[in-house]
Structures are given as C-alpha cells and as structure tokens.
Amino acid sequence: MKVLVTDPIPDEAIQRMRSEGLEVDVRTGISEDELVSIIPEYEALVVRSGTKVTRRVIEAAKKLRIIGRAGVGVDNIDVQAATQHGIIVVNAPGGNSVSTAEHTLALILAVARRIPQADRSVKEGRWERKKFIGMELRGKTIGVIGLGKVGFEVAKRAKALEMNVLAYDPYISEERAKEIGAKLVDLDELLKSSDIVTIHVPKTKETEGLISREKIAIMKDGAYLINCARGGLVDEKALYDALKEGKLAGAALDVYEKEPPDANNPLFTLENVVTTPHLGASTKEAQISVGMTVANEIINMAKGLPVRNAVNLPSMDAREYEYIMPYLKLAEKMGRLAASRLRAVRSVRITFRGRLAEVKTEFVTRALLKGLLEGIVSNINLVSALPVARERGIAIEETRGDVESYESLLEAEISNGERSISIAGTCFGSEYRIVRIDRYKVDFVPEGHYVISLHEDKPGVIGRVGTLFGKHNINIAGMLVGRYGGRGGVQLMLLLVDDPPSDEVLDEMVKLDGIIDAVYVHL
Numbered sequence: 001m002k003v004l005v006t007d008p009i010p011d012e013a014i015q016r017m018r019s020e021g022l023e024v025d026v027r028t029g030i031s032e033d034e035l036v037s038i039i040p041e042y043e044a045l046v047v048r049s050g051t052k053v054t055r056r057v058i059e060a061a062k063k064l065r066i067i068g069r070a071g072v073g074v075d076n077i078d079v080q081a082a083t084q085h086g087i088i089v090v091n092a093p094g095g096n097s098v099s100t101a102e103h104t105l106a107l108i109l110a111v112a113r114r115i116p117q118a119d120r121s122v123k124e125g126r127w128e129r130k131k132f133i134g135m136e137l138r139g140k141t142i143g144v145i146g147l148g149k150v151g152f153e154v155a156k157r158a159k160a161l162e163m164n165v166l167a168y169d170p171y172i173s174e175e176r177a178k179e180i181g182a183k184l185v186d187l188d189e190l191l192k193s194s195d196i197v198t199i200h201v202p203k204t205k206e207t208e209g210l211i212s213r214e215k216i217a218i219m220k221d222g223a224y225l226i227n228c229a230r231g232g233l234v235d236e237k238a239l240y241d242a243l244k245e246g247k248l249a250g251a252a253l254d255v256y257e258k259e260p261p262d263a264n265n266p267l268f269t270l271e272n273v274v275t276t277p278h279l280g281a282s283t284k285e286a287q288i289s290v291g292m293t294v295a296n297e298i299i300n301m302a303k304g305l306p307v308r309n310a311v312n313l314p315s316m317d318a319r320e321y322e323y324i325m326p327y328l329k330l331a332e333k334m335g336r337l338a339a340s341r342l343r344a345v346r347s348v349r350i351t352f353r354g355r356l357a358e359v360k361t362e363f364v365t366r367a368l369l370k371g372l373l374e375g376i377v378s379n380i381n382l383v384s385a386l387p388v389a390r391e392r393g394i395a396i397e398e399t400r401g402d403v404e405s406y407e408s409l410l411e412a413e414i415s416n417g418e419r420s421i422s423i424a425g426t427c428f429g430s431e432y433r434i435v436r437i438d439r440y441k442v443d444f445v446p447e448g449h450y451v452i453s454l455h456e457d458k459p460g461v462i463g464r465v466g467t468l469f470g471k472h473n474i475n476i477a478g479m480l481v482g483r484y485g486g487r488g489g490v491q492l493m494l495l496l497v498d499d500p501p502s503d504e505v506l507d508e509m510v511k512l513d514g515i516i517d518a519v520y521v522h523l
C-alpha cells in the first residue's frame with residue numbers, strides 16, 4: 001500500500017507503517033493543486049487539520065481507500081464525497097482530548113490572569129503590577145458547551161479549581177454530566193450564568209455560527225469566551241465588537257474562521273484577546289497517540305482487516321470489535337456464496353442469534369452486502385456496501401433471536417425474487433464456519449475454491465464427479481455431502497478443489513447423470 005502523509009505526524013507513526021511494509025511518502029505543506037496531481041498513485045492519505053481534503057481531491061484520487069485523520073475534527077475532509085467514493089475516513093478520537101483540555105485550561109488561566117500581556121510588559125522593561133489585576137477562578141461559573149471527550153476533561157479540571165460547572169449538550173445524559181458534577185442546562189441559561197464560556201463541539205452544519213451576535217449579547221457582562229474547538233463556531237466580527245465595547249472582558253482563541261488567519265484580523269489588535277495557533281493537540285503525547293492510532297488503522301486496512309474508528313462507519317468498542325471480527329469474514333463469505341447461486345439479489349434478511357443479537361451488528365450486515373455485491377460492483381467495501389445496496393433497491397431486513405447449541409448464529413436468507421438461498425454460520429473464537437445451506441446441515445471453513453452442486457441421492461453420482469475432475473487434472477482436496485431427509489431425494493455436495501474449474505468443466509458436470517446444478521465460488 002502506498003501512503004501519502006501531508007501534515008506533520010510523528011516519525012514513530014511513519015516508521016510503524018514502514019515496518020509493516022507500507023510505502024510512505026511525506027509531503028507536508030503542499031497546495032490543493034499539487035495534492036490533486038499526486039493523489040492518483042496513493043491508496044492511503046494521512047492528514048491533520050492543515051490539509052483540505054476537498055471533493056476535487058477525492059475525485060482525482062484513483063486508488064484511494066482510506067483517509068486517516070491524525071486527530072479528531074474531520075471538518076477539513078469532505079466526508080460525504082469520500083463515502084460516495086467508498087473511501088473510509090478514520091480519525092483518532094480520545095487521543096488528544098487531555099492535551100486539548102489542558103490547553104483550554106492554559107488559555108483560561110492566561111486570559112483570566114493576563115499572562116501574555118504581563119509577560120510582554122516585563123520583557124519590554126516595565127513593572128506594571130497594578131495594571132494586570134486578574135480574576136480568581138474559585139467559585140466562578142464555567143459553562144462548557146459540548147460535554148464530549150474534551151469538554152468532559154475540561155469540566156473535570158474546572159472542578160479541581162473549585163469552579164461551578166454548567167454544561168450544554170443535548171446529546172449527553174444527565175448521568176454523564178452528574179459523573180463530573182456538571183449541571184446540564186440549555187444554551188441560553190449557560191450563556192447568561194457563566195463567567196467563562198468554553199466551546200467543545202464539533203463543527204457541523206448545526207453548530208456553525210452557534211455563538212452568534214445574538215448569543216454573545218445574552219452572555220453575562222464581563223464574561224470570558226474560550227474557543228479551543230473550531231473556528232466558525234463563533235461569529236468573529238460579533239466577538240470583536242463585544243470585546244471592543246467591553247461587553248466581554250476577554251477571549252482566548254486557539255482556532256479561527258480562516259486558518260492560518262489573516263495577519264490583519266481585527267481581533268489581533270485587541271489587548272484582551274489571547275491567541276495560539278491551533279495548538280490544542282500539539283503535545284508529544286497527543287501526537288504519538290493519534291499518530292499511532294491512525295498508522296495502525298492504515299495497517300489494518302492494508303491487511304484487509306476492518307478499521308475501528310471510521311467516521312463514515314459505525315464505531316465499536318474494543319471488546320465488541322474483537323467479537324465481531326470473525327463474523328465479518330463469515331458474513332462476507334456467506335454473501336459471496338449466495339451471489340454465486342443467485343444473480344440480481346432483491347432482498348436480504350439477516351438474523352443475529354445468541355450473543356451476536358446483543359452487539360452492534362451493522363458491520364456484519366455491511367460485510368454480507370460486500371460479499372454479495374463485490375462481483376457485480378467495482379470498488380465495494382464496508383463503507384460503500386450499504387449505500388450501493390440501497391441504491392440498487394435491495395431490501396434489507398435485520399432481525400434478532402435466540403439460539404440453542406451455539407453461542408451465536410448468523411443466518412441470512414437471500415432472494416432474487418425467484419429463488420432464494422438460506423445460509424447459517426457461526427464462529428468459534430477466530431475460526432468461522434458455515435453450518436447450514438438451505439435445509440442441508442454442513443460444517444466447513446469457507447476458504448478456497450468450491451464447487452457447490454445439487455444431485456440426486458443415488459449410487460455412482462459422486463464417482464462420476466471424481467472421474468470428471470480427475471480427467472481435467474483438478475485435484476479434489478475435500479468433499480462434503482449435506483444430506484437431508486435420509487436416503488433418496490436431492491442432496492447438496494461441496495467440493496473443495498485446488499484450482500478453479502473452467503465453465504466447460506462445470507457444463508460437463510451439470511450434464512452428468514444425477515447432477516442437477518453446479519456453481520463455482522471462490523470463498
């Protein structure tokens with residue numbers, strides 16, 4: 001896999017990818033035009049907040065399969081365009097939360113005690129002790145907007161400074177807020193009551209301009225505003241006016257509407273504004289953490305393993321992820337097997353039984369659809385499988401239930417409108433097995449070249465098949481006959497062959513006395 005890195009990440013992360021045989025090129029600081037011209041040769045792209053991964057970049061990419069964001073915010077990546085092109089976007093949630101929270105605290109203390117201004121004054125030869133009167137934090141109220149990973153860590157640290165913590169986050173539970181001693185309130189109440197307002201929400205269509213001129217107007221007089229999340233969440237012009245007029249006592253900003261900002265940004269002329277150049281995540285620890293997370297995701301992808309933190313796929317915790325992994329392989333193989341027997345699939349019903357019914361299974365469904373569609377649609381993967389299946393009008397139904405004799409069972413009933421096939425499988429640790437095809441009980445690891453056929457249960461059929469394959473010099477490595485209902489009737493045969501048979505061999509096989517049909521599938 002060829003990997004392009006366009007923002008600075010630690011050497012350790014680059015070496016990690018190289019040690020797994022990945023070819024890594026580092027080209028930091030390149031323009032969009034340069035990126036567009038070189039992206040076609042790469043399968044993976046690693047960025048931070050500096051590179052803008054626009055639709056134009058994504059459309060120019062010919063082989064790109066994964067974009068790794070060594071950090072959290074993905075607002076610099078056109079995720080929708082990536083999804084449409086089947087490109088997985090991964091980030092590294094949590095790895096930089098503490099560093100960003102610490103930076104937020106540093107900004108709060110800096111603006112409340114006017115440290116940068118005082119530092120400048122001393123270095124310029126003055127001794128202005130009366131000028132730099134600050135505000136004690138103890139007993140003051142801090143309003144945390146967005147009680148996610150960073151917001152939570154900020155709240156925790158504010159408590160240690162003996163502050164009252166209010167939080168506004170419509171997506172978080174009361175219990176989570178209580179854990180940290182924060183009181184959940186609505187946005188207006190938070191703004192009216194807080195001496196310090198700090199923002200920790202992602203930049204989305206919903207949050208853009210969240211702290212508008214109207215919202216600033218309802219803030220407490222003499223309050224401070226801290227933005228260590230994203231530019232564009234705060235109306236910079238309105239913030240400037242509020243600071244200039246003395247409505248707000250000060251602001252501390254790590255992020256800007258435009259990055260890098262224009263040197264003549266009016267906010268930079270104000271004495272009561274403290275600034276840093278998007279440094280929240282810039283610690284050695286955070287960079288190693290997010291860099292290694294993304295490197296490992298890219299290595300997983302290169303090995304054909306699913307990734308853990310895709311923003312355009314559901315996320316999973318580590319235990320669920322481990323449990324579900326073999327089921328992803330199983331589901332994909334079940335999809336392939338079904339596709340070999342049915343052409344245009346119209347409906348898929350998936351049943352998760354046992355422990356599997358209790359975990360997040362969206363990946364399993366996607367893996368099954370991937371197996372079903374990969375022979376028909378190019379560039380199908382876990383990201384594109386679901387939208388592509390929907391686009392093609394495939395009805396997808398998921399149900400859950402109990403099971404006896406296995407810990408978990410995965411069942412799929414797949415139909416093309418005329419015929420259907422039903423397959424069931426299970427996993428034992430990391431090993432996956434198919435245990436039923438239609439009404440036939442089987443038990444095999446679906447790996448390798450298979451010929452699957454139906455035949456009349458009468459003497460001589462299996463011998464004739466053996467002779468045919470022998471004649472064409474195809475070694476039969478394994479054979480399994482799934483019997484249903486005792487002697488006679490129609491039975492299922494699975495042949496594991498060392499080499500794929502040609503269409504002519506399969507035609508010859510179907511013509512043999514007693515054979516009803518036969519298909520080849522690579523599992």
Ligand SMILES: NC(=O)C1=CN([C@@H]2O[C@H](COP(=O)(O)OP(=O)(O)OC[C@H]3O[C@@H](n4cnc5c(N)ncnc54)[C@H](O)[C@@H]3O)[C@@H](O)[C@H]2O)C=CC1
Binds near residue numbers: 171
């Ligand atoms: N300055 C820097 O270098 C860094 C900045 N960040 C930024 O900080 C922000 C937060 O990051 P994390 O805590 O890791 O993300 P997160 O996803 O853990 O937390 C975001 C929180 O915002 C809440 N939220 C979403 N929409 C909301 C709305 N309309 N109103 C109120 N709350 C809302 C969510 O429920 C969630 O709890 C992101 O914008 C991220 O990009 C993160 C790391 C470093």
Ligand SMILES: O=C(O)C(=O)COP(=O)(O)O
Binds near residue numbers: 048050070073281282
């Ligand atoms: O992780 C984030 O969201 C950040 O804002 C950090 O950005 P950076 O990786 O330092 O460019």
